[in-house]
Amino acid sequence: MKKNNVMRTNTKLQRGFTLIEILIVTTIIALIVAFAANKIFEGGDKAKASLTKARISGLGGTLDLYKLDVGKYPTTQEGLKALIQAPGGASKWNGPYEKNEDNIKDAWNNELSYKSPGDTNRAYEISSFGADGKEGGDGVNKDIKSWE
Secondary structure: OHHHHHHHHHHHHOOOOOHHHHHHHHHHHHHHHHHHHHHHHHHHHHHHHHHHHHHHHHHHHHHHHHHHHHOOOOOOOOOHHHHOOOOOOOOOOOOOOOOOHHHHEOOOOOEOEEEOOOOOOOOOEEEEOOOOOOOOOOHHHOOEEOOO
16 A cells, blocks of 8 residues: 555656646747847847937037048048048148047948038038938938938
């Protein structure tokens, strides 16, 4: 009789989770991780958009310093690289006005668009195509422009 009691006890102790229970828990965990990752990365792109706006604004001041020294803003052909390396014919260039090329890129490491004179009756225009790197878009994919 003692043997039967021991077998019943062992059978009850060995009961574990069923495959369905494990799958349900795994699915719930995966959904939580996916939701959290989406929120984290979306927040990262919002921070990158803010950094790009600040970078474009800062480049405006740097371009003004360039103009004070050289007498004009860099041409569209010279681009923002004129802030790092003297363009041909800029005898009064007193740079570099920016330390490295990362400072003339957006936070997604894409080249900033520069045009001088601008299409909007401004001396220059600087823009980024946002997170997707394509013209237009909404949210973090929206273009970031120096004149807006």
